[in-house]
Amino acid sequence: xxxxxxxxIFERLRALDPAPTTELEFRTPFELLVxxxxxxxxxxxxxxxxxxxxxxxxxxxxAILELGLEGLKAHIRTIGLFNSKAANIIRTxxxxxxxxxxxxxxxxxxxxxxxxxGRKTANVVLNTAFGEATIAVDTHIFRVANxxxxxxxxxxxxxxxxxxxxxxxxxxxxxxxWLILHGRYTCRARRxxxxxCVIHDLCEYRDxxxxxPLPAVAGTD
DNA sequence: AACTCGGGGCA
DNA sequence: TGCCCAGAGTT
Numbered sequence: 001x002x003x004x005x006x007x008x009i010f011e012r013l014r015a016l017d018p019a020p021t022t023e024l025e026f027r028t029p030f031e032l033l034v035x036x037x038x039x040x041x042x043x044x045x046x047x048x049x050x051x052x053x054x055x056x057x058x059x060x061x062x063a064i065l066e067l068g069l070e071g072l073k074a075h076i077r078t079i080g081l082f083n084s085k086a087a088n089i090i091r092t093x094x095x096x097x098x099x100x101x102x103x104x105x106x107x108x109x110x111x112x113x114x115x116x117x118g119r120k121t122a123n124v125v126l127n128t129a130f131g132e133a134t135i136a137v138d139t140h141i142f143r144v145a146n147x148x149x150x151x152x153x154x155x156x157x158x159x160x161x162x163x164x165x166x167x168x169x170x171x172x173x174x175x176x177x178w179l180i181l182h183g184r185y186t187c188r189a190r191r192x193x194x195x196x197c198v199i200h201d202l203c204e205y206r207d208x209x210x211x212x213p214l215p216a217v218a219g220t221d
Numbered sequence: 222a223a224c225t226c227g228g229g230g231c232a
Numbered sequence: 233t234g235c236c237c238a239g240a241g242t243t
Contacts, residue, residue, distance in 0.1 A: 024238075040239035046229060047238085080227035080237080088240085118240050138238040156239090180238065189236060190232080
């Protein structure tokens with residue numbers, strides 16, 4: 001597909017939300033890091049409820065270490081996988097204090113070395129806290145990429161590399177947010193709103209003439 | 222590649 | 233009830 005066509009696609013997605021940002025609530029890079037660790041296989045609404053409780057009490061590595069494992073769990077119990085997430089956050093706080101002066105490193109390798117932080121979380125932090133042009137492939141983006149001809153791939157990393165190549169440079173920083181919003185509200189896992197889709201001309205999945213819902217496409221889980 | 226963690230939202 | 237949710241770590 002030529003550059004002009006690819007640019008048009010992102011112009012259409014951008015029109016839906018010209019100044020996109022994450023739905024996760026945060027004030028500092030550290031708050032974002034914790035919120036994204038908590039968001040694995042959880043809804044952002046649930047994560048925001050938990051982080052509001054937590055950050056009101058502790059929003060630095062030092063403060064969370066003072067809270068302790070059980071104190072931390074008390075605030076995030078309503079989120080799935082909270083046992084492993086709490087343990088990972090404590091260990092991450094220890095490493096931040098010991099090796100990074102209590103601050104979130106702006107470095108992919110350092111981020112991915114933190115417990116609970118994989119490639120997706122590192123990409124969100126690099127993008128949204130530090131303004132770098134990364135694409136964090138989550139369940140929504142993976143679904144959009146595979147339902148369309150944008151960037152079909154078997155693994156999130158393959159999809160990420162294809163999306164980086166597909167996306168014109170001027171759109172690379174915010175492409176992540178637009179694709180996620182499109183996956184959340186239009187190209188939903190169940191009952192996608194194909195009639196309002198701005199990139200349905202790229203859809204390999206839908207029979208455009210047949211009414212009715214799309215069959216579900218699994219995410220990364 | 223497959224498995225496990227996991228409470229909550231939603232149809 | 234079953235599926236899905238801004239995944240990561242282990243085997």
